[in-house]
Amino acid sequence: MQARRRKPQNARTYARTQFASRGRRLARLVAGAAGFLLASFGVLLPAAAEGAFDSGAFQRAVPAAAESALVIGLILFAGAAAFATVAAHRRWAGREADLTGEAARLRARLDRAELLLAASAGIIVVWRGADDQPEVEGDLALLAEDPQRRLPLAFGSWLVAASAQELGVRVADLRARGAAFRAAVATLDGRHLDVEGRPLDGVAVMRIRDVSAERMEAIRLQELEARAKGELKALWAMLDASPNPAWLRDGEGRLTLVNSAYARAVEAADPDEAVARNVELLEKPAREASREARATGAVWRGRAPAVVVGERRLFDVIDAPSGEAVAAGSAAPASVGMASDVTELQGARDALEREKQAHARTLDQLSTAVVIFDHSKRLVFHNAAYRQLWGLDQAWLDEKPTDSEILDRLRAARLIPEQTDFRVWKEGLLAAYQSIETEEQAWYLPDERTLRIVINPNPQGGVTYLYDDVTERFRLESQFNAAIRVQSETLDTLKEGVAVFGSDGRLKLFNPAFAELWSLDPDQLGDQPHIDRVAELCAPLFMQEGDWNELRAVVAGLQDQRLGYENRLARRDGAVLDCAAAPLPDGATLITFIDATAGVNVERALTERNQALIEAERLRNDFVHHVSYELRSPLTNIIGFIQLLGDPSVGPLNPRQLEYAGYVTKSSSALLAIINDILDLASIDADAMELSLEEIDVAETMRAAAEGLEDRVAEAGLTLSVIPMQDLGFFIADGKRIRQILMNLLSNAIGFSAPGSAIGLAALRRGEEIVFKVSDQGRGIPREVVDHIFDRFKTHTSGSRHRGVGLGLSIARSFVELHGGRILIDSALGEGTTVTCIFPAKSPKVGKVESQGRERNGG
Secondary structure: OOOOOOOOOOHHHHHHHHHHHHHHHHHHHHHHHHHHHHHHHHHHHHHHHHHHHHHOOHHHHOOHHHHHHHHHHHHHHHHHHHHHHHHHHHHHHHHHHHHHHHHHHHHHHHHHHHHHHHHOOEEEEEEOOOOOOOEEEEOHHHOOOOHHHOOOOOHHHHEOHHHHHHHHHHHHHHHHHOOOEEEEEEEOOOOEEEEEEEEEOOEEEEEEEEOHHHHHHHHHHHHHHHHHHHHHHHHHHHHHHOOOOEEEEOOOOOEEEEOHHHHHHOOOOOHHHHHHHOOOOOOHHHHHHHHHHHHOOOOEEEEEEEEEOOEEEEEEEEEEEOOOOOOOOOOOOOEEEEEEEOHHHHHHHHHHHHHHHHHHHHHHHOOOEEEEEOOOOEEEEEOHHHHHHHOOOHHHHHOOOEHHHHHHHHHHOOOOOOOOOHHHHHHHHHHHHHOOOOEEEEEEOOOOOEEEEEEEEOOOOOEEEEEEEOHHHHHHHHHHHHHHHHHHHHHHHOOOEEEEEOOOOEEEEEOHHHHHHOOOOHHHHOOOOEHHHHHHHHHHHOOOHHHHHHHHHHHHOOOOOOOOEEEEEEOOOOOEEEEEEEEOOOOOEEEEEEEOHHHHHHHHHHHHHHHHHHHHHHHHHHHHHHHHHHHHHHHHHHHHHHHHHOOOOOOOOOHHHHHHHHHHHHHHHHHHHHHHHHHHHHHHHOOOOOOOOEEEEHHHHHHHHHHOOHHHHHHHOOEEEEEEOOOOOEEEEOHHHHHHHHHHHHHHHHHOOOOOOEEEEEEEEEOOEEEEEEEEOOOOOOHHHHOOOOOOOOOOOOOOOOOOOOOHHHHHHHHHHHOOOEEEEEEEOOOEEEEEEEEEOOOOOOOOOOOHHHHHHOO
């Protein structure tokens, strides 16, 4: 059956046709009415005239006025009919315009419908009545490729049997009962069609559409859906197995789905409980920041703390909009998020950063210059030694210059080795960036420095340079080699035997004197024998075998602490060797042998002589003590009897006798003073002198010493001035010995002063010290005599009348040193002498004075 289509008429032609038809019907109606009236009048008037004439009553029944009225009525009727015709014509003209517009609109809608129908690539079948032939519109090529089979209502010609039977029943129900239907059918060509039937305004309409592409798309979408569901399930399974908490939120920010890690983190029994309770892992500030970011459609990334099972942890959080529609009234879209625990990572980063800083500080302390360049040959690190080595500006280095720029700057400053072709040399140096092997170079700089350069490629790219200034090392190495040669020559010329044994006990070094001392053949020692072998070679000369055992223990023994060793070895041939062993820093042991035979013999002789001198000293001291005590007893008696003879109560003496008695008394007193001095010196020499310490008045002690010498001062015609400074106070000392010291010094000044001169005794407190000064205006002391002024039994008259045994100054110095003080002499010829005694103001540190006799005798 071929599809047929009615040819549409022009809208304006259709309207005109309708208007003309209606006008003709109206004109016919008006003409009919007029004819009917005229016919009626035509019948009535003859009939009336005939009757009236026949009856003779017409003229009486129809007067002349009636005729006039009838004519007028007919005229009026004809006018009304004409007016009605004009009015109807106007109405139909307006109606024609409305219909023309409506027809245009319907035509436009029809065109659009035909366009849509053509674009839908379908077929429409319309049944307008039970017996009407269907109207078919559309492309029949959808039914079958063979034109002979394109029969829309012969379903079996283009449909499979099942689909044809089903569609026939559906169409019959549609035409009979108006039952709408929709069915998906398959053609014999394998196409998929969608057939839809429904009643529309009493018309049965069936629509056939090709849904093969849609079907395939639906199948593809179903497959995609299934695959997406599988991937989503696998993804969520992976998220559930992940140790990182993950979650989904709705637009209100409430949790809709969490994984097991999230549930464990918030201490929930399972994810469902965490969602039901809406237990939050992140703190409020992090959630608010995430919500604000999602409100703008941005992904929020941040680091936030959270409490996990009672422990505070640090998480890297990412929260992204999920793409779902925003819920009604919500401020942000739904989101998906995940938190990665970076507590250990952050700790490791902090530790790494601290380690890097520590390494940087450590490298800054190194004397070796270190500089690191990255893969782009740009400076990334340098230490202080590098900056100081080349004298580079820190601000310029902070700009991260390249390796090439630094080399150019160093070349301009003439700080790197001079090169014939600098460009080629620099390219060869920068080739290390493509190398994997460490390279070592030596640079000899124009300023006579020598650098050892280690170029080490970095695993992550770039190069590390190590600059070590070996100028000093080379110089020291040269000096060391020279010193080794000098030492070798020195050892070879030494008379002492020298042997060096290594940590393994083998002989590493020896000199000819060692072989000569032990009568060894140098060839026997050339193969570095062990100390046991050396001991065997030296055994014939041993006096005691244990001596070499001790040496062996020092060299090869297992000791907790390596100590030196010294011993004297006596050999069978009568020689005596001084042996010394010293540990060396490298674990070796140095052994030296010195032939001390002659020295031992001399020592023995000196020891015997010294013993004899000590014995003589002891005999002398005993003699002095004995003689001094024996002399003092009769001398005391003599002094007593002389004083008794001088007493008038015993009997008168003549003037000469009194003079002689005075001489005897004076000489006896002088002799007693000498004996007392000798006893004091003997006590000091024997370390038997003890001080009687007490608190003494300095000024009073000075006056007492001066009063004891008033007679001598008067006899010599001198002037004695005692000058105690202010704030002298007291100090701890032996008052008797202090007076004795001052009297001895004053006596010495009196003896060397000329008549009419002055003598001064002054004292002052200087910090924690008490200082006494005894000055005179005598002849002075020559410089060669000052060094021996305190020697015993030595007197230097220097042309004066003073005579003595030479013990006063020696005793004074001994007593000053016993008090922990010191004595000084300042003298100038012709000007006088000043003796200064300095004592500690507090309790003195009592010293011991060795006798000069012991010093002389080596005691």
